[in-house]
Amino acid sequence: MAAKKPRKAATKRELAAAKDAIQEHTFSVLVDNEAGVLARVVGLFSGRGYNIESLTVSEVDQDAHRSKITIVTNGTPMIIEQIRAQLERLVPVHRVADLTVEGPSVSRELALVKVKGKGERRVESLRIADIFRAHVVDSTNSSFVFEIVGDTGKLDAFIELMEPLGLVDVSRTGVVAIARGSQDM
Amino acid sequence: MSTRRMIGGEIILKALADQDVDVVFGYPGGVTLPLYEKIGQQNRTEHILVAHEQGGVHAAEGYARSTGKVGVVLATSGPGATNTVTGLVDALMDSIPVVCLTGQVTSHLIGNDAFQEADTTGITRPATKHNYLVKSTDDLARVIHEAFHVATAGRPGPVLVDIPKDVILGEGAYVGPDDVEIKQTYKPQIRGDRKAIEEAVELLASAKKPIIYAGGGVINSGPRASRLLTELVDMTGYPCTLTLMGLGAYPASRAQFLGMPGMHGSLEANMAMYHCDVMVNIGARFDDRVTGNTAEFSPKSRKVHVDIDPSSINKNIAVDVPIIGDCASVLRDMLKVWKENKLKTDKAALKKWWARIDRWRAKDSYGFDQGPDIIKPQFALSRLNELTRGMDIHVTTDVGQHQMWAAQHLHFEEPNRWMTSGGLGTMGYGVPAAMGVQKGNPDSKVVCVTSEGSLLMNIQEMATIANYRLPVKILNLNNKVLGMIRQWQELFHGNLESECDLSGSPDFVKLAEAFGFEALTASRPDEVDDAIIAMLESEGPCFLNMGVDRFESVYPMIPAGAAHYDIVLGPNDQRAEVDDDDLAMASLA
Numbered sequence: 001m002a003a004k005k006p007r008k009a010a011t012k013r014e015l016a017a018a019k020d021a022i023q024e025h026t027f028s029v030l031v032d033n034e035a036g037v038l039a040r041v042v043g044l045f046s047g048r049g050y051n052i053e054s055l056t057v058s059e060v061d062q063d064a065h066r067s068k069i070t071i072v073t074n075g076t077p078m079i080i081e082q083i084r085a086q087l088e089r090l091v092p093v094h095r096v097a098d099l100t101v102e103g104p105s106v107s108r109e110l111a112l113v114k115v116k117g118k119g120e121r122r123v124e125s126l127r128i129a130d131i132f133r134a135h136v137v138d139s140t141n142s143s144f145v146f147e148i149v150g151d152t153g154k155l156d157a158f159i160e161l162m163e164p165l166g167l168v169d170v171s172r173t174g175v176v177a178i179a180r181g182s183q184d185m
Numbered sequence: 186m187s188t189r190r191m192i193g194g195e196i197i198l199k200a201l202a203d204q205d206v207d208v209v210f211g212y213p214g215g216v217t218l219p220l221y222e223k224i225g226q227q228n229r230t231e232h233i234l235v236a237h238e239q240g241g242v243h244a245a246e247g248y249a250r251s252t253g254k255v256g257v258v259l260a261t262s263g264p265g266a267t268n269t270v271t272g273l274v275d276a277l278m279d280s281i282p283v284v285c286l287t288g289q290v291t292s293h294l295i296g297n298d299a300f301q302e303a304d305t306t307g308i309t310r311p312a313t314k315h316n317y318l319v320k321s322t323d324d325l326a327r328v329i330h331e332a333f334h335v336a337t338a339g340r341p342g343p344v345l346v347d348i349p350k351d352v353i354l355g356e357g358a359y360v361g362p363d364d365v366e367i368k369q370t371y372k373p374q375i376r377g378d379r380k381a382i383e384e385a386v387e388l389l390a391s392a393k394k395p396i397i398y399a400g401g402g403v404i405n406s407g408p409r410a411s412r413l414l415t416e417l418v419d420m421t422g423y424p425c426t427l428t429l430m431g432l433g434a435y436p437a438s439r440a441q442f443l444g445m446p447g448m449h450g451s452l453e454a455n456m457a458m459y460h461c462d463v464m465v466n467i468g469a470r471f472d473d474r475v476t477g478n479t480a481e482f483s484p485k486s487r488k489v490h491v492d493i494d495p496s497s498i499n500k501n502i503a504v505d506v507p508i509i510g511d512c513a514s515v516l517r518d519m520l521k522v523w524k525e526n527k528l529k530t531d532k533a534a535l536k537k538w539w540a541r542i543d544r545w546r547a548k549d550s551y552g553f554d555q556g557p558d559i560i561k562p563q564f565a566l567s568r569l570n571e572l573t574r575g576m577d578i579h580v581t582t583d584v585g586q587h588q589m590w591a592a593q594h595l596h597f598e599e600p601n602r603w604m605t606s607g608g609l610g611t612m613g614y615g616v617p618a619a620m621g622v623q624k625g626n627p628d629s630k631v632v633c634v635t636s637e638g639s640l641l642m643n644i645q646e647m648a649t650i651a652n653y654r655l656p657v658k659i660l661n662l663n664n665k666v667l668g669m670i671r672q673w674q675e676l677f678h679g680n681l682e683s684e685c686d687l688s689g690s691p692d693f694v695k696l697a698e699a700f701g702f703e704a705l706t707a708s709r710p711d712e713v714d715d716a717i718i719a720m721l722e723s724e725g726p727c728f729l730n731m732g733v734d735r736f737e738s739v740y741p742m743i744p745a746g747a748a749h750y751d752i753v754l755g756p757n758d759q760r761a762e763v764d765d766d767d768l769a770m771a772s773l774a
Contacts, residue, residue: 013505091370
């Protein structure tokens with residue numbers, strides 16, 4: 001994995017472009033997989049009043065003990081720059097990528113959606129699941145659990161459509177994201 | 186690479202010795218007893234037995250700030266560790282390199298609510314630059330060496346290492362500092378970007394109304410940074426202001442020094458900050474006590490910001506030319522570029538700018554009237570300044586009015602001479618910090634300027650000072666009130682004194698004597714000089730209780746969140762008189 005590259009801070013002019021507009025950004029953070037590292041990252045966000053829209057974490061390199069944290073957050077350009085700089089300052093952090101600005105990226109989320117119903121409503125839920133390419137991973141006479149993968153918007157749309165058909169419960173993984181192309185992080 | 190098997194306690198002491206640690210400030214407890222057994226068997230590293238762990242951390246801070254070395258603290262688990270928290274946050278806010286070793290309950294008891302157990306790494310995670318829980322004696326040496334690296338590299342700060350009792354008692358391999366591979370992830374950028382430096386220097390040369398605004402980063406970068414800053418200021422002929430943390434980075438006696446900016450800074454520094462067209466910030470962080478209302482902060486200037494911590498840049502104030510790098514390295518490159526390009530300042534514009542600054546300076550905004558009866562605290566401090574001129578002197582302060590008056594009236598010609606709690610504003614900092622300073626500078630006159638409120642917060646360390654016969658001088662500016670609280674209540678909270686009266690304080694002279702200090706008093710202006718001289722000339726620890734005016738307020742003052750042009754001058758509370766030109770600019774902002 002690449003070491004931290006020398007960094008330049010943004011200039012006033014760059015920050016002023018959209019001064020007070022709140023933007024959503026997805027950060028990919030490569031960290032040492034050690035005790036307390038997630039608490040450090042989460043504590044940084046809560047301690048400084050930054051938002052967390054979504055957060056996922058898992059080990060990605062067992063030999064090197066590296067985990068990757070994907071964080072979806074929002075803020076003004078000054079706040080987003082602060083979040084990046086504050087993350088980079090943490091000792092167990094190897095690399096921070098702002099996937100929203102560093103070229104094209106792809107993001108996915110998985111949801112398990114439980115729907116309860118009989119008759120026409122049950123059939124309708126199956127039909128919509130088919131359109132969304134959701135799979136049935138559990139079934140009873142009166143319920144389904146669907147597994148659906150996609151970007152956050154797709155999952156939101158699916159869950160909204162399931163609402164009138166007997167939506168009972170939802171579990172979502174949160175967003176994972178990666179840069180497009182052949183480069184490593 | 187040689188590895189030796191050693192007991193955990195021996196590994197700790199060997200690691201400290203290899204890190205060139207001469208003194209640790211500590212307090213023993215149940216889980217650190219095996220380490221104290223080893224401490225008692227050696228004399229390489231001196232242990233100072235403090236009275237309270239918070240005092241231990243402040244002492245380590247004072248030691249670090251005055252010597253440029255790392256301050257080391259040793260505390261036990263549970264209450265020992267929690268007592269260090271205020272000191273750790275203080276060191277974090279002021280970027281002071283401190284390594285704090287804490288004992289932890291035996292590994293298998295962690296999480297069981299064992300006796301004297303606390304989640305020390307959890308509690309101190311946001312209080313430190315980084316912290317560790319050591320899980321095996323084999324990791325101990327590496328972690329301690331890494332802790333020293335993290336504490337000193339880049340922007341310095343406190344690092345805590347939590348060590349369970351079984352790790353202290355167990356056997357493991359020792360590795361020396363040179364055999365430890367430094368973490369790939371923590372390598373701060375030292376050299377500034379060349380193009381940004383060239384841009385900054387061109388901006389500096391083109392300025393018609395420049396100001397150089399430097400802070401604690403210059404001090405932290407080492408004495409060389411202060412010499413380079415002085416060279417830059419002298420070469421350009423530009424005005425220079427230093428923050429509370431930066432005092433001493435440029436000699437205070439020189440005409441180009443404008444004093445401190447901010448809430449209780451000088452009129453000339455604040456007006457120059459407001460009206461300048463180019464501001465070069467070197468190692469300061471646009472703290473809210475300096476900027477006041479950020480929307481109205483220096484609206485006409487193009488700004489350069491040099492800082493080793495990228496997260497300091499664009500945090501409060503967006504800047505035109507950001508430079509990430511170490512102050513000394515960037516200053517050296519700036520001087521080089523200036524000389525290579527044979528740049529010249531705009532002499533005519535500069536002359537006009539200085540004329541304007543001199544008009545502000547003529548208001549003498551730090552001025553005070555010393556009458557015949559009651560000692561003004563400003564008078565006491567300006568006499569201390571006068572009577573210590575040319576001496577090898579270090580000053581610590583506590584927090585409040587006396588701290589601001591000390592910053593205004595004591596003049597520092599060199600860095601590392603002035604120790605004060607700037608970021609966290611920790612009352613109780615001064616006495617223990619003075620102890621640490623004296624430990625690191627045995628031949629220096631170390632004076633702690635304090636007042637009763639702060640003094641009582643860590644007064645127990647007077648016992649430590651006396652116990653070790655450290656010749657610390659404590660100047661207590663006794664006004665029988667929490668002065669800064671009284672001042673704000675008078676100005677902003679209905680002129681009602683609420684819970685700030687300290688007239689029931691103890692007899693400090695008796696108290697000082699009970700601790701083993703020589704105690705002196707002064708209560709009239711004509712006694713001030715003799716008392717200060719007697720204090721300075723005393724052999725051992727000495728306490729001077731000086732009764733001062735209860736009703737004095739610190740001026741100038743920019744109320745919290747107000748703009749620089751809202752500065753209030755004392756003693757008659759008149760608004761600063763600004764000329765028509767200034768007012769025109771103020772209304773434009």
